[in-house]
Amino acid sequence: MPGARRGIPAAAASGSRTLAFDQRLAAGLFVLLASLPLLSRSMASSYLLLVGERVAIFAIAALSLELLIGAGGLVSFGHAAFLGIGAYAAGIVASHGFGTLSIALPAALAASALFALATGAIAVRTRGVYFIMITLAFAQMAFFIASSLAAYGGDDGLSWPTRTQVLGRPILKDQLTFFYLCLALLIATYLGVGRLIASRFGRVLRGLKDNETRMQAIGFAPYLYRLAAYVIAGSLCGLAGFLLGNQAEFVSPAYMHWQRSGELIIMVLLGGTGTRCGPMLGALAFLLLEETLSRLTEHWKVIVGPALVLMALFASGGIAGAIAAWQRRAAPGSPLALSRLGHHLLGAGRARLHAGRRTGRRLLLRPARSLRRSAQAIRAACEPAKAALDRGLQGLPSLAGRGLKTTVERWRRR
Amino acid sequence: MRRAVLQLEALTKSFGALRVAEAIGLEVLAGETHAIIGPNGAGKTSLINQISGALLPDTGRIVFEGRDVTAMSIAARAALGFARSFQITQVLAHFSALENVALAVQARSGSSFRFWRPAAGEAALNRAALASLDSVELATRAHTLAGALSHGEKRRLEIAIALAQAPKLLLLDEPMAGAGIEETRSLVATLKRLKGRYTILLVEHDMGAVFALADRISVLVAGRIIASGEPQAVRANAAVRAAYLGEAI
Numbered sequence: 001m002p003g004a005r006r007g008i009p010a011a012a013a014s015g016s017r018t019l020a021f022d023q024r025l026a027a028g029l030f031v032l033l034a035s036l037p038l039l040s041r042s043m044a045s046s047y048l049l050l051v052g053e054r055v056a057i058f059a060i061a062a063l064s065l066e067l068l069i070g071a072g073g074l075v076s077f078g079h080a081a082f083l084g085i086g087a088y089a090a091g092i093v094a095s096h097g098f099g100t101l102s103i104a105l106p107a108a109l110a111a112s113a114l115f116a117l118a119t120g121a122i123a124v125r126t127r128g129v130y131f132i133m134i135t136l137a138f139a140q141m142a143f144f145i146a147s148s149l150a151a152y153g154g155d156d157g158l159s160w161p162t163r164t165q166v167l168g169r170p171i172l173k174d175q176l177t178f179f180y181l182c183l184a185l186l187i188a189t190y191l192g193v194g195r196l197i198a199s200r201f202g203r204v205l206r207g208l209k210d211n212e213t214r215m216q217a218i219g220f221a222p223y224l225y226r227l228a229a230y231v232i233a234g235s236l237c238g239l240a241g242f243l244l245g246n247q248a249e250f251v252s253p254a255y256m257h258w259q260r261s262g263e264l265i266i267m268v269l270l271g272g273t274g275t276r277c278g279p280m281l282g283a284l285a286f287l288l289l290e291e292t293l294s295r296l297t298e299h300w301k302v303i304v305g306p307a308l309v310l311m312a313l314f315a316s317g318g319i320a321g322a323i324a325a326w327q328r329r330a331a332p333g334s335p336l337a338l339s340r341l342g343h344h345l346l347g348a349g350r351a352r353l354h355a356g357r358r359t360g361r362r363l364l365l366r367p368a369r370s371l372r373r374s375a376q377a378i379r380a381a382c383e384p385a386k387a388a389l390d391r392g393l394q395g396l397p398s399l400a401g402r403g404l405k406t407t408v409e410r411w412r413r414r
Numbered sequence: 415m416r417r418a419v420l421q422l423e424a425l426t427k428s429f430g431a432l433r434v435a436e437a438i439g440l441e442v443l444a445g446e447t448h449a450i451i452g453p454n455g456a457g458k459t460s461l462i463n464q465i466s467g468a469l470l471p472d473t474g475r476i477v478f479e480g481r482d483v484t485a486m487s488i489a490a491r492a493a494l495g496f497a498r499s500f501q502i503t504q505v506l507a508h509f510s511a512l513e514n515v516a517l518a519v520q521a522r523s524g525s526s527f528r529f530w531r532p533a534a535g536e537a538a539l540n541r542a543a544l545a546s547l548d549s550v551e552l553a554t555r556a557h558t559l560a561g562a563l564s565h566g567e568k569r570r571l572e573i574a575i576a577l578a579q580a581p582k583l584l585l586l587d588e589p590m591a592g593a594g595i596e597e598t599r600s601l602v603a604t605l606k607r608l609k610g611r612y613t614i615l616l617v618e619h620d621m622g623a624v625f626a627l628a629d630r631i632s633v634l635v636a637g638r639i640i641a642s643g644e645p646q647a648v649r650a651n652a653a654v655r656a657a658y659l660g661e662a663i
Contacts, residue, residue, distance in 0.1 A: 195532070198532040200529075201526055211506050217488060219492030220521055
C-alpha cells in the first residue's frame, strides 16, 4: 500500500513512468468507450450507448473534482451543484427559445463559473472540515433555490423543449453524434486537466497542497490560486451538467442533491485520487455498479457502502492504484493492451485478496487495535452523511455560520 | 557606515502573561551575518516568526529597506526579498528537490497564472534551480523526492530554495538543529561560502557555528536583547555570561 501511495503523487510531480502508465490506462478506457457503438449495434439496443454517455459525462465531472481533491487538496462536498447549475442554465435559456449551442453552452459555463466564484471566494478561505461543510452548505442552498423556482418546474424539475441545437439543427438528437460529443469532451477534459496540473499554475496548486508553509515562505499567497482552481473545476463540472441535461432533456433539483456530491467524491476516491485515469475509472465502476446492482435490489447502496469501506481499508490508491501496484509487481513496463485489461483487473483483485489475507492475519493477531481502527474508519465514512441527515437543513446555516466565523477570525488575525 | 536592511523598532509581543518580546530593537546591516542567540525559551523563534510575518507583533515596527512591513503577509514579504529556513524543515515532500527549488525561481520570474505550458519543461527555471542546488552541493540529488532526502540534505535543500529566491534578507532559523557533527561541519562550510554575499539573520543554538559565522551577535534573554555587538565583545560581556551560567560560550 505505501508503495502505491508514494508512487502516484511522485508520478504526478515528476512525470515519470507511472504517468505514462496513467495515459495508457486512460487510452484503453477511451478505446473501450469508443467501441461501444459497435457493441451496441450488434446487440441492437441503445442501452449500452446510454450507459456510455453517462460514464463519459460523470467522468468529466469526476475529473473536475479530481482537480480540486487530487491537485488542490480541497475536498468539495458540493460539487454536484455545478452539475445542476450547468443543466439549469442551459435548460432555462432553452425554455426561452435560446436552445442553441452558441448560447446554451456559454450560459451553462458562465453560470457555473459565477457560482464558483461567488461561493469559492468564501469557501477557499477555509480548509479541511470547514471547507467540506461550507461547500455542502452552498450546494444545499442551490438545491433549495432550484426547488423553489416555480417558473422552471420547482421540485418536479424542468423539461427541456429540445436538446441543444447546433446552427439551428437538432444534430445532437442523433444518439451516435451525442455519444461521440460526450466522449470527445471527456478526452479534451482529460488532456486539458493534465496540462493544467503540469503547468505553472498546477504546480503551485499541488505545492500548496503539499506544504502551505513552504509555499508562503517562497512568496505564494494561496487564496487566488485556490479560487482560480475552484472556478475552473466548477465550470468544467458545469460542462458535465450541460451534457447531462441534454442527455435527459430534463433537469431537476435532484441533480444537485448532496448525495450526488457524495457520489462524485466516491468516484474520485474509488478510482484513485492523484491520477487522472483514476476518477474516470471510478466513474465507470460506480455507474456499472449502479446499473447492475440496482437491478438486484433497490437498496443497492447497502452493497456499495461496505465495498467502499473495504476499499478505504485495503486499497487506498483506488482502482488505478491497485492496477499500478499489480503492474509494477508483475510486468514492469509491459504495454497495456485492451485485451489484457480483464487480466489486469483480475490480477488487481488477486493482489487485493492477498493483501486482504495478510491484513486478515494481522486482524487476528492484533484484534483490538484493528477492530478499533475499522470501527473508526466505518464511523468516519458514515459521519458526514449521518450528520448531514440528522441536522438536515436547520443544521446547515449554523455550520456555515461557524465556518464563516473562523474565517472572519482568521482574516482579523491576518 | 553600511546601510541597514532590516530594522526592528521596539517590537513587543506577549502570549497572555508571557512576554516573548520586550521592546526589541535591532538592525541588520547589508551584507552582514547577524546571529541571535539565547537560552531556550528566550523568544528566538517568536522573534524570527514576527520578522518573517508568521506572527503579528503587539506593538513596534519592522522596517525592511526603509519600508514598514509590520502588517504584511508572509507571501508579500517573500516577494520583497525575505527568504527563510525553518527550525523544523519545511520542504515539498512529494516534489523532487529540483522542483522544490524551481518553484522558488518560478515565484520571482513571471506570473504563475499560466495554465497550459508544462512547468517542468521550462529550461530557465530548471537551470536556475540546478545552479542553486549546486551551490549547496545537492545537484546530484536533484531528481530525488524531497521527502526521501536525509535530514541534512533537507536542510541544504531549504537553503537552496532560499537562495533561489534571490533574497535580500536570509532568515535562518536554527539551521543546525538536529544535524549530526559531520552534517553541522559541512553546513557551516556551506554557510561560510554564502557569508558576505547575502545579508543573513541567523538564529542558532550551536555556539561553535555562531562564532564561526557571525559578524555581530545579539543575545536574547527572556524577550530582551541584553547585549549586541562583535563576537569578542559579546563573549566577554558579564550579563551574557550570567545568562549562560556555566555554559561555555
